[in-house]
Amino acid sequence: MIRVLARLSCLSAAAALVASMAARAGASPVYVSDAGDASIKLYDQYTGQYMGKWGTGFLKFPNGIALDRLGNLFVADFEAGVVFRFNATTGAYEGQFGGGFLSSPYGLAVDANEVVYVTNPGTQSVTRFNGLTGNYMGDIATGFVQFPVGLAIGPSNELFVGDYDGAKVLRFDTQTGAYEGYIAGGFTQSPVGVGVDPNGVVDVCDAFNNQVVRFNFSTGAYMGAFAQGYSGFGWGVAMDLNVVAYVADDTNGVVNRFNNETGAYMGEIGRGSLINPTFLTVVPIPAPVTGNVILQNYTASAVAGTPVTIVLRNPGSTTALETHTVTLDASGNYSFTTNLLPGTYDIAAKASHWLRQRLANQTMLGSGMTGVNFSLINGDVDGNNTISLSDFGKLKLAYGSTSASSNWNPNADLNGNGTVSLSDFGILKLNYGKAGDP
Numbered sequence: 001m002i003r004v005l006a007r008l009s010c011l012s013a014a015a016a017l018v019a020s021m022a023a024r025a026g027a028s029p030v031y032v033s034d035a036g037d038a039s040i041k042l043y044d045q046y047t048g049q050y051m052g053k054w055g056t057g058f059l060k061f062p063n064g065i066a067l068d069r070l071g072n073l074f075v076a077d078f079e080a081g082v083v084f085r086f087n088a089t090t091g092a093y094e095g096q097f098g099g100g101f102l103s104s105p106y107g108l109a110v111d112a113n114e115v116v117y118v119t120n121p122g123t124q125s126v127t128r129f130n131g132l133t134g135n136y137m138g139d140i141a142t143g144f145v146q147f148p149v150g151l152a153i154g155p156s157n158e159l160f161v162g163d164y165d166g167a168k169v170l171r172f173d174t175q176t177g178a179y180e181g182y183i184a185g186g187f188t189q190s191p192v193g194v195g196v197d198p199n200g201v202v203d204v205c206d207a208f209n210n211q212v213v214r215f216n217f218s219t220g221a222y223m224g225a226f227a228q229g230y231s232g233f234g235w236g237v238a239m240d241l242n243v244v245a246y247v248a249d250d251t252n253g254v255v256n257r258f259n260n261e262t263g264a265y266m267g268e269i270g271r272g273s274l275i276n277p278t279f280l281t282v283v284p285i286p287a288p289v290t291g292n293v294i295l296q297n298y299t300a301s302a303v304a305g306t307p308v309t310i311v312l313r314n315p316g317s318t319t320a321l322e323t324h325t326v327t328l329d330a331s332g333n334y335s336f337t338t339n340l341l342p343g344t345y346d347i348a349a350k351a352s353h354w355l356r357q358r359l360a361n362q363t364m365l366g367s368g369m370t371g372v373n374f375s376l377i378n379g380d381v382d383g384n385n386t387i388s389l390s391d392f393g394k395l396k397l398a399y400g401s402t403s404a405s406s407n408w409n410p411n412a413d414l415n416g417n418g419t420v421s422l423s424d425f426g427i428l429k430l431n432y433g434k435a436g437d438p
Contacts, residue, residue: 029042029043029044029045029051029282029283030042030043030044030045030238030246030255030269030280030281030282030283031065031067031073031088031280031281031282031283032065032248032255032270032274032277032279032280033062033063033064033065033075033236033248033277033278033279033280034053034062034274034275034276034277034278035061035062035063035078035250035275035276035277035278036253036274036275036276036277037053037056037275038055038056038059038060038061038062039053039054039055039056039059039062040053040054040055040059040062040065040073040075040086040091041053041054041270041273041274041277042054043255043269043270045240045282045283048267048268048269048270050270050273052091054086054091055075055084055086055091055093058084058093058096059075059077059080059084060077060078060079060080061077061078061079061080062075062076062077062078062084062278062279063075063076063077063078063105063106063107063108063235063278063279064076064105064106064107064108064109064118064119064150064151064236064279065108065236065279065280065281066108066109066110066116066281067088067110067281067283067341068110068114068131068341069112069321069339069340069341069343070114070132071087071088071089072085072086072087072088072094072131072132073085073086073087073088073281074108074110074116074131075108076098076102076105076106076107076108076118076119077105078104078105078106080096081098081099081102081103081104081105082096082097082098082099082102083096083097083098083102083105083108083116083118083129083134084096085097085131088283095134096134097129097133097134097135098118098127098129098134098136101120101127101129101136102118102120102122102127103120103121103122103123104120104121104122105118105119105120105121105127106119106121106148106149106150107119107148107149107150107151107161107162107193107194107236107279108151108279109151109152109153109159110131110153110341111153111157111159111174111343112157112314112340112341112343112344112345112364113174113314113343114130114131114132115128115129115130115131115137115174116128116129116130116131117151117153117159117174118151119145119148119149119150119151119161120139120148121147121148121149123139123142124142124143124145124146124147124148125139125140125141125142125145125148126139126140126141126145126148126151126159126161126172127139128140128177138177140159140172140177141161141170141172141177141179144163144170144179145161145163145166145170146163146164146165146166147163147164147165147166148161148162148163148164149162149163149164149191149192149193149235150162150191150192150193150194150195150204150205150235150236150237150279151194152194152195152196152202153174153196154171154196154200154202154217155196155198155200155217155363155365156217156218156363157174157175157343157344158171158172158173158174158180158217159171159172159173159174160183160194160196160202160217161194162191162192162193162194162204162205163191164190164191164192164207167184167185167188167189167190167191168182168183168184168185168188168191169182169183169184169188169191169194169202169204169215170182171183181220182220183202183215183217183220184202184204184213184215184220187206187213187215187222187225188204188206188209188213189206189207189208189209190206190207190208190209191204191205191206191207192204192205192206192207192234192235192236193205193234193235193236193237193247193248193279194237195236195237195238195239195245196217196239197239197243197245197260198239198241198243198287198365198367199243199367200216200217200218200365201214201215201216201217201223201239201260202214202215202216202217203237203239203245203260204237205234205235205236205237205247206225207234209228210227210228210229210230211225211226211227211228212225212226212227212234212237212245212247212258213225214226214260224263225263226258226262226263226264227247227256227258227263227265230249230256230265234247234248234249234250234256235248235250235277235278235279236248236277236278236279236280237280238280238281238282239260239282240282241287241367243259243260243261244257244258244259244260244266245257245258245259245260246280246282248277248278248279248280249268249277250276250277250278252271253270253271253272253274253275253276253277254268254269254270254271254274254277255268255269255270255274255277255280256268257269286337286338286339287337287338287340287364287365287367287368287369288335288336288337288367288368288369288370289310289335289336289337289338289364289368289369289370289372290333290334290335290368290369290370290371290372291333291334291335291369291370291371291372291373291374292331292332292333292334292373292374293308293328293332293334293349293351293373293374293375293376294332294373294374294375294376295328295332295351295354295376295378296354296375296376296377296378297378297414297415297427297430298378298414298415298416299415299416299417300330301330301416302416302417303328303329303330303331303332303416304328304329304330305327305328306327306328306351306352307325307326307327307328307351307352308325308326308327308328308334308349308350308351308374308376309323309324309325309349309350309351310323310324310325310326310334310336310347310348310349311323311324311347311348311349311350312324312338312340312345312346312347313345313346313347313348314345314346315344315345315346315360315361316346316360317346318438321340321345322338322339322340324336324338337368338364338368340364341364343363343364344361344362344363344364345361345362345364346358346359346360346361346362347359347362347372348437348438349374349376350376350385350436351376352380352383352410352411353378353379353380353381353383353411353412353414354376354377354378354379354380355376355377355379355380355385355386355387355431355434355435355436355437356376356385356436356437356438357374357375357376357377357436357437358437358438359372359374377431377434377436378414378415378427378431379391379414379427379428379430379431379432379434380436381394381395381409381411381412381414381428382394382411383411385435385436386434386435386436387428387431387432387433387434387435388432388433391428392428392432394409394411394412395412395414395420395424395425395428397409397412398412398413398420399412399420399421399425400419400420400421401419401420402418402419402420403418408420412424414427414428415427
């Protein structure tokens with residue numbers, strides 16, 4: 001038997017901001033767990049168009065749902081007591097895990113390190129698994145939660161847990177599992193779904209009081225409520241990068257949308273195709289990364305158009321998660337978009353005859369990153385990320401050349417003035433013996 005939770009009111013009224021939001025960014029699917037026919041259903045994020053369903057034949061009672069940065073879709077199944085994994089692009093079944101560890105799981109979240117968190121009311125805890133191998137990684141929150149339901153990962157990789165019986169949202173460190181306090185105490189009587197928007201605002205579906213309550217993720221300060229007066233039983237809540245809140249309405253078979261800053265109603269999706277939606281997740285729209293690159297010892301007028309390769313990795317790793325080749329403007333500024341989820345990453349930049357620089361442990365918010373700035377050391381003529389005799393030899397071969405010369409080597413023109421001269425040897429001498437970051 002499924003435990004009967006109080007009803008969340010999140011539906012009805014009208015407004016029309018959806019079209020303008022669609023014009024701001026390309027469509028991105030909303031994935032919805034539908035317990036009514038044991039499936040995952042997809043909808044266009046802006047138009048609400050039904051895009052099909054997955055998981056039939058595998059799922060029994062789908063609840064919590066989340067995407068990782070590698071294109072895996074994880075679904076916690078209340079009745080089967082496992083987590084299913086599907087390909088988030090094709091819907092293909094990729095396996096399952098958690099059997100023997102989970103008892104009537106509700107919410108699910110995945111962090112930037114591929115750790116899957118599942119609320120486990122049967123053991124009054126949150127259970128962790130390796131999302132790629134399915135290996136059990138231990139429980140957290142034991143002794144703190146009474147009936148955990150919803151989960152969300154915050155902008156600093158903290159884990160928020162909605163405790164239905166405890167009437168609050170508890171916060172834990174995702175790295176250590178340490179308890180970090182709680183929010184929403186006294187403001188929500190029966191928290192169910194939890195979500196975090198790109199600005200760090202925590203949304204909590206308060207089932208008993210039929211509303212969605214907002215809090216500051218770091219201070220826990222109350223920021224108001226919305227969705228009062230809508231009839232329905234809301235479970236999961238998710239937010240996109242346009243700060244639109246999506247609330248699953250189990251009773252009315254729809255997903256309701258609200259402006260998460262103003263609380264304005266923005267319409268519904270799924271009517272006629274959804275039966276009993278429980279939880280949902282939104283594919284992140286690519287987030288912007290911006291910054292500046294200083295090309296040391298380079299002529300300012302030559303900076304514009306210089307290509308720089310930027311690589312994003314897991315902290316401490318040399319394996320690329322994403323690689324972007326950007327072109328600098330006249331001031332050395334660059335930008336690109338990333339599909340990586342919020343989390344902590346190492347970011348490295350390398351240009352032709354400059355050494356690689358790595359910025360460790362950079363925080364990616366849902367809204368992306370700004371101020372990712374580099375200052376690259378000049379003199380790597382052969383591009384092997386060290387400045388040595390090999391670079392001296394190539395510079396010597398190109399000495400005295402211009403772009404019209406047969407021995408011209410653009411990487412030997414270290415200062416970018418159009419000729420290879422003594423000034424380029426001076427730059428190499430200045431940085432001789434140095435090596436770039438891995």
